[in-house]
Amino acid sequence: MSTATTPADSPSARSGSADRPEGAPLSAEIVTTGTEILLGEIVDTNAAWIAQQLREAGVNLYYKTTVGDNEPRLRGVIELGLSRSDVILVTGGLGPTADDITRQAIANATGRPLVLHEGALAALQERFARFGVPMTENNRQQALIPAGAILIENPVGTAPGFIVETERGTVIALPGVPREMKHLMTETVLPYLRARSGHTGIIRRRILRTVGIGESAIDSRLRDLMDSANPTVGLAAHMGQADVRITARAATADEAEAMLDVLEARIRERIGEFIYSTTPDEPFERAVVSLLQAAGATVAVLESDPPGILARRLSTGLESYQPVSAAWMVGAPDTPEPVQRVLAGLPAPQELSETQVQSVAQALRQATGTTYGLLWLGTAGADEGVFGRTPGKTWLAVAGPGGVTTASVPFGGxxxxxxxRISNQALGVLWQQLRTSS
Known part of the structure; x- marks a missing residue:
């Protein structure tokens, strides 16, 4: 078990909080070191994991920074952090090589000399002896920590962490190896932070995934809710859709969840028809296919260029259910003859009427005997698109037990x-029909 050598509730453990109101949550930031991360050669998973743990511990995270293996730049980031945050968590750069500069940067930023920690050195020597490997001289630098720092023992690796408490704030150094970092965070750092924050509660988050409504439209409908300090509302735009993130702080998980329940209900009153899931990262097609599965429904799909996107999304929505009974491109020779008859002589998508589109969707459903007929008829010019230079047109339609629903999109591409964007809207028309009939 990794342990800090100074009790977390000692007077020194409360340093750096003189300007923080009593009972207020700690503010923190994460600094990830490593040129390989900065250049994108390695994905930084440590920061995301640490952020999740801080949220659960009720610590406010305001900044994340990635710095290469450069001591002056890392020192500058730490000094900036000490001017604005209670706690800075630094990961990486605690190894034995020349580019492991984290301990020196923290020492310089906090005005502390590096000193040899005899206990850490003994632990290193014992570990190498157990492995039957000679310990080289450069490994001794892993036992150097800033004077007065609290050592965090590392029983699952060779690089111990440490905590430097100053009047400006606290710097916590952790190894960059994810397995080691997680162990030290779980066993030592999180209990330390909870004690520092006075157990001021926890933070709970919920994601409301939407489709069919833009980020600006959501903002206009929820603007007053977004001014709240606790719980909070935020938006995150993705390709063709947007998430509403709601977050609450409370003394207990149950209290936080109750706050989120109330806030979610208010949001659903305003944009509920566009919310399809509260599961983070759930694709829209999975929600649609889940409704199809619950209804035991099947779908026939007819698409113009580009071919196959609707059929592909529906076919991959759930492994346990395949709703697509048949799928064709417009003009395919094996398209059912009744559908071909309706299509024959129709004008280009720009000239189609809603009645003509409805007749194609109805013919598709009747010819295949499926529950729903899903139609996409649109232009696909290379210079079209949402931000294209040439206007286009796309018609979408769903024929089902409740009739035919259509939608037009003023672009193709x-x-x-x-x-x-277009396939989300097409699936949205199907989704609305399924919700209405369920």
């Missing part, structure tokens, strides 16, 4: 963003 071939780029990925446009295809996601």
């Amino acid at each position: 071939q780029d990925e963003y446009t295809l996601v």
Whole structure:
């Protein structure tokens, strides 16, 4: 078990909080070191994991920074952090090589000399002896920590962490190896932070995934709710859709969840028809196919260029259910003859009427005997698209037990963003019909 050598509730453990109101949550920031991370050669998973743990501990996270293996730059980031945050968590750069500069940068930023920690050195020597490997001289630097720092023992690796408490704030150094970092965070750092924060509660978050409504439209409907300090409302735009993030702080998890329940209910009163899931990262097609599965419904799909996107999304929505009974491109020779008859002689998508679109969707459903007929008829010029230079047109329709629902989109195109936007809207028409009939 990793342990800090100074009790977390000692007077020194409360340093750096003189300007923080009593009972207020700690503010923190994460600094990830490593040129390989800065250049994108390695994905930084440590920061995301630490952020999740801080949220659960009720610590406010305001900044994340990635710095290469450069001591002056890292020192500058730490000094900036000490001017604005109660706690800075630094990961990486505690190894034995020349580019492991974290301990020196923290020492310089906090005005502390590096000193040899005899206990850490003994632990290192014992570990190498157990492995039957000679300990080289450069490994001794892993036992150097800033004077007065609290050592965090590392029983699952060779690099111990440490905590430096100053009047300006606290710097916590953790190894960059994820397994080691997580162990030290769980066993030592999180209990330390909870004690520092006076157990001021926890933070709970919920994601409301939407489709069919833009970020600006959501903002206009929820603007007054977004001014609240606790719970809070935030937006995150993705390709063709947007998430509403709601967050609450409370003394207990149950209290926080109750706050989120109330806030979610208010949000649903305003944009509930666009919310399809509260599961983070759940794709829209999964929600649609789940409704199809619950209804035991099947779908026939007819698409113009580009081919196959609707059928593909529906076919991959759930492994346990395949709702697509048949799918064709417009003009395919094996398209059912009744559908071909309706299509024959129709004008280009720009000239189609809603009645003509409805007749194609109805013919598709009747010819295949499926529960729903899903139609996409649109232009696909190379210079079209949501941000294209040439106007286009796309018609969408769903024929089902409740009749035919249509939608028109004032663009076509071939780029990925446009295809996601249009296919989301097409699936949205199907989704609305399923919700109405369920």
